[in-house]
Every structure is written in C-alpha cells, then in structure tokens.
Amino acid sequence: MAITRRIFMKGGAMAIVGTAAVPSFLTRAAWGAATSGGRKKLVVLFQRGAADGLNIVVPHGEAAYYSMRPSIAIPRPSRGALSAIDLDGFFGLHPAMDAFKPLWEQRHLAIVHAAGSPDTTRSHFDAQDYMESGTPGYKGTEDGWLNRAVASLKEQNTKESPFRAIALGPTLPRILLGKEPAVAINNINDFAVGGRNPNAQPLANSFEAMYDQSVDAALRGTGSETFDAVKMLKSADPSRYTPAPGANYPRGRFGDSLRQLAQLMKADLGVEVAFADIGGWDHHVNEGNTQGQLANVLRDFSQSIAAFWTDLGNMAEDTVIVTMSEFGRTARENGNRGTDHGHANVMFVLGGPVKGGRVYGKWPGLGNEQLYEGRDLALTTDFRQVLGEAVYRHAGNHDLQKVFPTFQNSPQKFLNFLG
Numbered sequence: 001m002a003i004t005r006r007i008f009m010k011g012g013a014m015a016i017v018g019t020a021a022v023p024s025f026l027t028r029a030a031w032g033a034a035t036s037g038g039r040k041k042l043v044v045l046f047q048r049g050a051a052d053g054l055n056i057v058v059p060h061g062e063a064a065y066y067s068m069r070p071s072i073a074i075p076r077p078s079r080g081a082l083s084a085i086d087l088d089g090f091f092g093l094h095p096a097m098d099a100f101k102p103l104w105e106q107r108h109l110a111i112v113h114a115a116g117s118p119d120t121t122r123s124h125f126d127a128q129d130y131m132e133s134g135t136p137g138y139k140g141t142e143d144g145w146l147n148r149a150v151a152s153l154k155e156q157n158t159k160e161s162p163f164r165a166i167a168l169g170p171t172l173p174r175i176l177l178g179k180e181p182a183v184a185i186n187n188i189n190d191f192a193v194g195g196r197n198p199n200a201q202p203l204a205n206s207f208e209a210m211y212d213q214s215v216d217a218a219l220r221g222t223g224s225e226t227f228d229a230v231k232m233l234k235s236a237d238p239s240r241y242t243p244a245p246g247a248n249y250p251r252g253r254f255g256d257s258l259r260q261l262a263q264l265m266k267a268d269l270g271v272e273v274a275f276a277d278i279g280g281w282d283h284h285v286n287e288g289n290t291q292g293q294l295a296n297v298l299r300d301f302s303q304s305i306a307a308f309w310t311d312l313g314n315m316a317e318d319t320v321i322v323t324m325s326e327f328g329r330t331a332r333e334n335g336n337r338g339t340d341h342g343h344a345n346v347m348f349v350l351g352g353p354v355k356g357g358r359v360y361g362k363w364p365g366l367g368n369e370q371l372y373e374g375r376d377l378a379l380t381t382d383f384r385q386v387l388g389e390a391v392y393r394h395a396g397n398h399d400l401q402k403v404f405p406t407f408q409n410s411p412q413k414f415l416n417f418l419g
Contacts, residue, residue: 060091062366087104109350124326132174149397247262254300284338308321323348328343361415382407386417
C-alpha cells in the first residue's frame with residue numbers, strides 16, 4: 001500500500017519539518033518526499049560471491065534440474081510443503097523469497113534468467129570488476145558504468161546535487177568511480193558536516209570539500225540547500241527515523257543499508273542513482289536447499305528489498321531497482337553438497353514502470369548438450385542489455401555508447417520489461 005503525505009509527515013523522522021522556524025525549501029523537500037517529485041531513480045544492488053541463480057529462480061519444470069541436484073534441489077511447488085513458489089508453471093521462487101511473491105503478483109517484479117557477463121572468467125575479482133566497469137574482458141577501464149551513466153545524463157540535466165550518486169557502504173565501489181562526484185555513506189548517523197563529529201567518515205570531509213571548492217553557480221545554488229538539508233537531518237536525529245507502515249527491514253547490514261537509502265531518498269536530497277551490495281553467496285559447501293546457507297541469505301535479500309519498496313511509498317513509482325551478481329553456479333551440485341563457480345545467472349528488476357509478473361530472456365535448457373562447457377547454465381542475455389534498458393528508458397540517458405562503450409546496445413535489443 002502506498003503511503004500518503006499525511007502518513008509520512010506523521011510517522012517519518014522529518015515530522016519536525018513544518019514548523020515556522022524551518023526554511024521553506026526544506027518544507028518543500030519533506031512534502032516532496034512522500035511523492036515521486038518527478039525525479040527518476042535507479043538503484044543497483046550487487047550480490048557479491050556469485051549467487052546460485054538456479055536455486056533462486058528454480059526451473060522446476062526442467063527434469064534435468066532435479067537429476068543434477070539430488071540433495072540441494074528445491075522441490076516442485078506443492079501445497080502444504082516447503083517447496084518452490086510457483087510463478088508461471090515452469091519457474092518458481094525459492095521458498096525463502098516469499099516476500100517477493102506479492103511484488104510479482106502486483107506485476108512490479110520482473111525476472112531475467114540466463115543473464116550475466118559474457119566473459120568466461122571464474123574469478124570473483126575479475127568478474128565483479130567487469131560487471132562494475134561495464135566492459136567485460138577489458139581491464140583498462142578506469143571508471144564505472146554507473147558513474148558514466150550519471151556523467152552523460154548530466155549533459156541533459158543541469159540541475160545537480162552532491163547526493164546525485166550515492167553508495168551505501170564504507171568506501172566508494174568500482175561501479176561509481178569516475179569523474180562525476182559520488183558519495184559513500186556507511187552510516188547516516190555518523191555522516192557529519194563542518195568537522196563537528198569526530199567519528200564522521202572521511203568521505204564527509206570529501207563532500208564538504210566538493211561543496212566549498214565548487215565555483216559552478218548551479219552546483220553552489222542547489223548544493224547549499226542540500227548542505228542545509230544534511231544539517232537538518234542531523235538535528236532531527238536520523239536514528240529516530242521511522243519507516244513507513246509495513247516496511248519491516250530485517251536486522252543486518254543489507255537491510256540497514258536499504259533503510260538508510262530510503263531515508264535519504266525520502267528527504268529529497270536529489271538522489272538519482274544509488275548502489276548497495278550484499279555478500280555471502282559463495283556456497284561451495286553445504287549450500288542447503290529450502291533450509292540452510294542460501295535460504296538464510298535469500299530471506300535477508302528479499303525481505304530487505306520488499307521493505308525498501310514499501311518504505312518508498314508513492315516514490316516507488318519513479319524508481320527502478322536492478323540486481324546483479326558476478327556469475328552463477330554450476331548446474332550440478334558438487335561432492336560437498338554445494339556448487340562451484342559457473343556462468344549465467346538471474347537478475348531481478350523491480351519498479352513502478354516495470355512490466356512485471358513475467359520471466360524475460362530465452363531459457364537455454366539444462367540438457368547436457370545445452371550447458372555451457374558441459375557444466376553451466378548458458379548465457380542468453382547480456383547484463384548490459386538489462387542495464388541499458390534501465391538507463392535508456394527509465395533514467396532517460398540515450399547515450400548508451402558512452403555508458404557501455406564496448407557493447408552495441410540499442411532499443412531494438414531491449415527485452416521490453418519497462419513500460
């Protein structure tokens with residue numbers, strides 16, 4: 001259920017806004033927080049460690065899936081038993097992801113299977129680097145694709161904010177490195193300005209330096225308001241922030257990151273692109289099936305995203321969330337009841353303009369002759385097709401050649417999961 005302005009103003013930490021002493025621009029910011037404000041937002045979430053896409057979105061209609069995974073396969077959908085949550089008669093969600101079922105039924109959630117990087121490396125480091133640079137197989141790229149997306153979008157939109165590009169974490173990730181300013185925030189309660197908080201992150205000082213040294217009139221004009229908004233967030237005690245009704249974030253780093261991201265977005269600080277990640281996906285030993293290691297991290301993953309979606313309220317209509325992981329896992333389980341490094345994987349796309357309730361992409365099959373190198377799910381959708389559609393159709397950045405310079409992308413190649 002979308003929250004209303006009245007609910008937000010009553011329950012949110014920005015309820016302080018509205019008193020006579022508050023600057024008018026901040027009052028507008030708080031009222032705009034409950035609505036979309038017209039600003040499109042793209043959120044990228046990285047599953048670090050190579051998630052097992054075959055046990056996340058289960059091809060329960062594929063007989064070979066069960067023969068290759070005798071101890072870790074997710075049972076076919078069955079009433080009264082812990083089993084795959086059926087989606088379309090062929091694919092199903094892992095039962096730990098029941099928080100995603102309403103999003104699927106509301107057609108806000110789409111799935112792209114057999115997707116990922118075409119590079120054949122099985123190195124976590126190289127594969128993550130390629131997916132964050134957006135240039136698989138080429139190590140000479142210095143910046144990240146999400147930073148390039150902001151840079152070329154900047155040419156179309158002169159309205160800027162120091163919080164235009166943010167990452168939730170202690171350091172700026174590879175994906176946001178580049179010429180465009182970006183801020184990493186590990187804990188919003190420690191994000192200080194003016195050097196007043198001795199425990200503040202170093203990046204807080206970087207933010208202040210960027211603000212103070214700017215000679216660009218447009219940046220200084222909007223930056224001053226954002227700077228004041230950060231001060232107001234501090235004085236309003238962000239630790240008392242109350243998520244929207246029904247937004248139940250699980251405890252842990254990922255849930256906390258998305259809760260803080262929702263808080264920043266609802267404070268209307270000008271966020272346009274954001275990044276967060278979640279580790280714990282490298283399950284070589286005792287992966288588990290309906291219970292176990294994978295189930296635990298999937299529960300955290302799906303519940304955190306579902307809470308974030310609920311927390312955004314009406315703002316979710318102008319938000320698109322895309323998930324990615326460096327590569328998938330082997331189709332067959334190994335001798336340790338786990339899976340090893342594979343190839344193709346699964347991506348989720350969630351958002352207001354998403355044409356959800358559907359699995360996109362071509363399913364290659366799991367027969368021996370259909371597997372990549374005889375061991376992995378074959379790739380049929382390049383991850384840049386998925387990201388390119390989000391950048392082009394949602395963010396409004398039509399210069400895909402600058403964002404993904406080594407990939408021939410165009411609307412004709414899109415999967416059309418965005419309306």
